[in-house]
Amino acid sequence: MPQNAIGFVGLGNMGRPMAENLVQSGQDIIVYDAAGTETRAPQGARIADSTAALASMVDVIHLCVPDGRASEAIARDLRSATDRQTRLVVDHSTIGTEAAQRVHGFLADAGIEYVDAPVSGGVSGAVNATLAIMYSGSEHTFDQLRPTFEAMAGNVFRVGGEPGHGQAMKVLNNFLSGTAMAATAEAVAFGVRQGLDMKMILDVVNVSSGRNTATADKFPNRVVTGTYDAGFSSAQFVKDLRLYHDAARAIGASCPISPAVSDIWRSLDANEPDADIARIYTFVHSEDGD
Ligand code: NAD
Secondary structure, three states: OOOOEEEEEEEOOHHHHHHHHHHOOOOOOOEEEOOOOOOOOOOOOOOOOOOHHOOOOEEEEEOOOOOOOHHHHHHHHHHHHOOOOOOEEEOOOOOOOOEEEHHHHHHHOOOOOEOOOOOEEEHHHHHHHOOEEEEOOOOOHHHHHHHHHHHEEEEEEEEEEEOOOHHHHHHHHHHHHHHHHHHHHHHHHHHHHHHEEEHHHHHHHOOOOOOOOHHHHHHHHHHHOOOOOOEEEEHHHHHHHHHHHHHHHHOOOOOOHHHHHHHHHHHHHHOOOEEHHHHHHHHHHHHHHO
């Protein structure tokens, strides 16, 4: 029996390669992007003219759009779509806990199930199908989605059952990642000003207790090389850190470190709009010695 087609909305840096991997896995994929679908669609995917048109063609729609506002706009389109066949929306976007809960409630009123399944691993993870997926929703739906997830990801987790649990996982991860990058920039700039060699600093830290994702990967591969091409923008970290901070404040969780980390990323983004996150090093180093 032929498999049902799957819908995919949002064909940007992440969504396009994710949809492409679904096509490669042999799935029948129908895609849509508000900025123009034909130029963004992976080869082999079918094209829909709108989210509403897609809703009349598929049971399940995956989203990978910039933020909560975009997910909400799509949810509104789905709710008002006539001839709707869609019964499940799987959101891979990073939108924060509150927006995920809102979209979940909004779609539930229309009889559409919404699960959050944000991703980590960057554009290279999306291209190589090695992403981590942080799903929250029922076990039943998780089992149904597993083959689709495994076509896009190397690590698939069911992190909880409540709407927003996947988002909580994602934003706490990005808080840690943003903190590691910012703290590593500060520590390396300090060492270099002391007269130490940057590569040597990283070699020592990477076999010592200060090792983290920035010292192990982003600094040796994106900063020492002078390429500053981690493929994630300061603006995205500003967004994700704000989502983390807002979610922490909303539940009264202690969050004394995130304001300082957010300030650094906001300053980089104001100084060099949409800078690659590897530029945090040149930014922190240039601020030194005032
Ligand atoms: P992007 O801006 O490159 O792509 C988003 C796409 O969504 C665009 O093509 C845009 O036209 C489309 N879009 C926006 N609103 C739409 C709507 N209402 N209907 C249809 N299409 C719409 O963003 P990205 O880098 O692909 O990131 C997508 C999501 O994944 C974000 O939430 C981001 O935080 C998250 N994310 C990104 C990375 C990364 O490294 N880029 C890593 C993990 C998670």
